[in-house]
Amino acid sequence: MTDIKRRKFVTLMGATATIVPVSALVASLPSHAADLVDPESAQAKALQYAAETPDAAKHCSNCALYSGAEGDESGPCPLFPGAAVSANAWCSAYVPKG
Template identity: 40%
Template sequence: MRGLFMVTRRQFILHYVPAMGLGCYLQPSAASEATPLDVNDPKAKALAYTEDANQVDAAKHPRFKAGQDCEACQLYMPTGDSWGTCSLFEGKLVAAKGWCTAYQ
C-alpha cells in the first residue's frame, strides 16, 4: 500500500515534469506535429535562418564559423534524421544542417 503522497515514476513524469517546464523534452508527439520552418517566416528572416549552413555568407554574418549548424547549437533538440526543434521557433522544425544568427 502506498502512502498518501507516494506517486509512481510514471505519474511523476506525466503530471509533475510538465508543470516544471521540462515537458517539452519528454513529449516527442509535440515535435511530430510540428511543420518545417519557412525561411520566409518573419522571425526566421530576422535571424537570417537558412536550411543549409554551407550557404551562409561569412562576410555578411561575421559570427558564423565553418562547422556551425543547428545540430551543434545548444538551442537544438533532434527529432529525426535531418530535422529537430529549436527553442526559438516553437512548433516548427529546423534543418539539422541549418544556421541562424542565434547560434550558440
C-alpha cells in the same frame, strides 16, 4: 441493464479503448514531425535563418539550442516554437554546444 444494452456498452468501451491509445500515440509523436521553419517567415528573416548553413562547422544539429536527436534530419529549437529546424540549417543566434 439488458443483455443487448450490456453487449452494446461493452462493444463501445472496446472501441473507445482502441481509439484512445491511437490518439495518445499521435500526440506523443516527436516534435521533429512538425513542419519545417518557413525561411520566409518574419522570425526566420529576423534571425537570418538559412535552411542550409553557410558554414559547414556551424549548423543547428551542433547548436546548444537544438534539441533534436542525433542523426535526425530536423528537430525543435525554442526560437521557432511549433516548427522544426533542419539539422543542416543555421541562424544568427547559433551557440556552439559546450
